Amino acid sequence: MTEFIPPGARWVDLPSPFPMKRGGTLHNARVAFETWGTLDAAAGNALLILTGLSPDAHVASRDDDPTPGWWEAMVGPGKPIDTERWFVVCVNPIGSCKGSTGPASVDPATGDLYRLAFPDVSIEDIADGAAHVVRSLGIERLACVVGNSMGGMTALALLHRHPGISRTHINISGSARALPFSIAVRSLQREAIRLDPNWNEGRYDEATYPESGMRIARKLGVITYRSALEWDGRFGRVRLESDRPDEEPFGLEFQVESYLEGHARRFVRRYDPNSYLYLSRSMDWFDLAEYAGGDVLAALARVRVERALAIGARTDILFPVEQQEEIAEGLSRGGAEARFVGLDSPQGHDAFLVDMDRFGPAVRSFLDGL
Amino acid sequence: MTEFIPPGARWVDLPSPFPMKRGGTLHNARVAFETWGTLDAAAGNALLILTGLSPDAHVASRDDDPTPGWWEAMVGPGKPIDTERWFVVCVNPIGSCKGSTGPASVDPATGDLYRLAFPDVSIEDIADGAAHVVRSLGIERLACVVGNSMGGMTALALLHRHPGISRTHINISGSARALPFSIAVRSLQREAIRLDPNWNEGRYDEATYPESGMRIARKLGVITYRSALEWDGRFGRVRLESDRPDEEPFGLEFQVESYLEGHARRFVRRYDPNSYLYLSRSMDWFDLAEYAGGDVLAALARVRVERALAIGARTDILFPVEQQEEIAEGLSRGGAEARFVGLDSPQGHDAFLVDMDRFGPAVRSFLDGL
Structure with a gap:
């Protein structure tokens, strides 16, 4: 890494x-x-x-x-x-x-x-x-x-x-x-990384980067970094503009989902998962x-x-x-x-x-x- | 299932x-x-x-x-x-x-x-x-x-x-x-299930139940079903009573983490992941x-x-x-x-x-x- x-x-x-x-x-x-x-x-x-x-x-x-x-x-x-x-x-x-x-x-x-x-x-x-x-x-x-x-x-x-x-x-x-709400959010972000088989107790490399776990952690971060109030005004129920819907089962459909996706893509593989775990935990302890x-x-x-x-x-x-x-x-x-x-x-x-x-x-x- | x-x-x-x-x-x-x-x-x-x-x-x-x-x-x-x-x-x-x-x-x-x-x-x-x-x-x-x-x-x-x-x-x-905040939360719950390799586009059985995805989905649910205010009074920064700390790296340490864990354990393997995906999505559409x-x-x-x-x-x-x-x-x-x-x-x-x-x-x- x-x-x-x-x-x-x-x-x-x-x-x-x-x-x-x-x-x-x-x-x-x-x-x-x-x-x-x-x-x-x-x-x-x-x-x-x-x-x-x-x-x-x-x-x-x-x-x-x-x-x-x-x-x-x-x-x-x-x-x-x-x-x-x-x-x-x-x-x-x-x-x-x-x-x-x-x-x-x-x-x-x-x-x-x-x-x-x-x-x-x-x-x-x-x-x-x-x-x-x-x-x-x-x-x-x-x-x-x-x-x-x-x-x-x-x-x-x-x-x-x-x-x-x-x-x-x-x-x-x-x-x-x-306080416990932020501890709970961070604990869940860490768990998403730890549960990713690629994390492998920290022994990943470029080819086995725990991308799924980091995606979840980042998206959960973005959800809790922002507010419902802002998103109501910004996204409402607007759907993605696309000639054909996302073919993946349960794939993206609303703009807010695409916004989260963009945040995840800009973060994943640009931050070291172990560093994330260490610093996340340091906040819980403080x-x-x-x-x-x-x-x-x-x-x-x-x-x-x-x-x-x-x-x-x-x-x-x-x-x-x-x-x-x-x-x-x-x-x-x-x-x-x-x-x-x-x-x-x-x-x-x-x-x-x-x-x-x-x-x-x-x-x-x-x-x-x- | x-x-x-x-x-x-x-x-x-x-x-x-x-x-x-x-x-x-x-x-x-x-x-x-x-x-x-x-x-x-x-x-x-x-x-x-x-x-x-x-x-x-x-x-x-x-x-x-x-x-x-x-x-x-x-x-x-x-x-x-x-x-x-x-x-x-x-x-x-x-x-x-x-x-x-x-x-x-x-x-x-x-x-x-x-x-x-x-x-x-x-x-x-x-x-x-x-x-x-x-x-x-x-x-x-x-x-x-x-x-x-x-x-x-x-x-x-x-x-x-x-x-x-x-x-x-x-x-x-x-x-x-x-509205978009709840759509975002549900979208992330679904993604956690979809990213679990065991989900396998819905083709799991008892032995390959997508437990990791369902754990994350449930814990995220519990975090958003409750409130920071309640948890401040209920858990504060109380740590788990244990003679020795959780040996797993980044394992549980605070009561609020153990509370989430209990909720996950009572849910996982007692709800069908595909049913969860279908009903979760039905709410987004409504x-x-x-x-x-x-x-x-x-x-x-x-x-x-x-x-x-x-x-x-x-x-x-x-x-x-x-x-x-x-x-x-x-x-x-x-x-x-x-x-x-x-x-x-x-x-x-x-x-x-x-x-x-x-x-x-x-x-x-x-x-x-x-």
Whole structure:
């Protein structure tokens, strides 16, 4: 299984051995990142972006890699995260297949791919990897850490484990702990992969890629990333335009089915199934409340930031806005000037990627105030 | 593949040939049903129950079959649907594997199981099958037709195609047409079955039952039948009690995962996968608006009932309460005294099966008023 690394990626070597939270260590591991803009003399204008499960570190186009990034509308000159003002760093998570060391990387102990020999990955490990990148760039204190979805979890872990690493924080469609609905969805995504005979306990190759399992996992993701409200308006009951119906029994017939199919095709064989399993599980495990005897607000109150913004879409069923409200409340208790904003985006969990009319101004206004 | 027929089932033979809405005919087909209570001399106290996708006609226990039914708390002497007052009939849908003729039945033309040679099943066909049962029991006019979930669709089709067949109607967590979120969920459930190599275009047997596909389909069903709100309170982040963790890679760890697993185990091998595919698809196709140039309210306004109640749970993501509100509005336009009641049940689409404290009184009060 190959990795999928954007051409503009750079790397930071992690200390070797690098201890992992749940046991095990990594040797000769590295973390991939990209940067935009210029770090000022005092290293005071750095902004770190932490990603969701699947994106790479290529958050926006750049002269040396003009491919549009996954958050192209948010990051760039004059954009809400303005690269003329901020030195933007985006880090690829440990465990990913998109540059940082993960299950699809070569295990230096054996010369073979890690596969399931890779140690458990926790959100805290991903945060520690990001902290190494930040420090290696000569940044003692970030101006802001921005985390989306899984990256919102990672940002909280980073702030908790590396006190003072950032003055401020924007948490977008994130949460301080996984709740059972999202655990159930992710568990089912993992089961679809595990039940695919091609998965074979992680020992697949290009010819035996567990395509069926990854298709199901991706489509289930897309269903839960979006919202019924958006789809009612977007697809309704419109059928596929075709001279003849899909000949396969129970084949595609409605536009919404074709939309899911398109998402699956763009994902399958472009993400490593083992990496997917590791990062999916890391989200289930994450619970900031562990650090305060099970009290999530108390754990958030121990996070030290000056200002924070927690935002999300009211139609998000995977990371519901109550979880962003909880983050703002907990950070406020710790003394931060923290605000929660629930946006009326119809696009559910994915809204931060597509509803720039709402998410753009919220992010811009917070950063303008710094 | 065997069928799964409750011991108290009775049958009505359909006219042979029996034409199906989307083409094809059935020969020597029959519809399974059960009854409770006594039909009065004027045949004026008959109440028909139309079911969701998976239940059989055994809605409640009876002397000749003391097994608790799937709606035991709702139907019986002194219960909200009081069998001392009503002659209750429950019909198993055409296409099911639980008594009525379906893909798991023997095709008289070949002597083999129908499997995918079974013609397309539409909600309208299911409604026509139910109408034959009603008439064969000597009932010209039902006092009430009650439909849940898919049965709510079937009830609307029945009322539309057989004008005057019922004086009143209770639509529970139903809808007048499938919308894209529920189509997407069902499409993915079907795909999980179709991708299981054991499915083999419908040619499985006991030894090659497509267990993996049915597991995924059922778990996805349970996730969408319930609600995040309920699970937060019920499971939180509680882990399984076990001396040692599940040894399988990425195996079960949280109670919510074990809950899904229990549901899958109770379903898999107890439902015919082809029947599941047929009935699942019939829901996607259903759109009462077809009968009024695409205007769903106009189509509902053509349905003739005297009184109606449309109820559902506000946490239902599969048949959202807006769809029950639409039913009440449309039936009102047609001159019915129709009321919508959205209940604050936390259990989502499944609430009508478990939240008797809310659904029981709503049904009882409507029926008491007749």
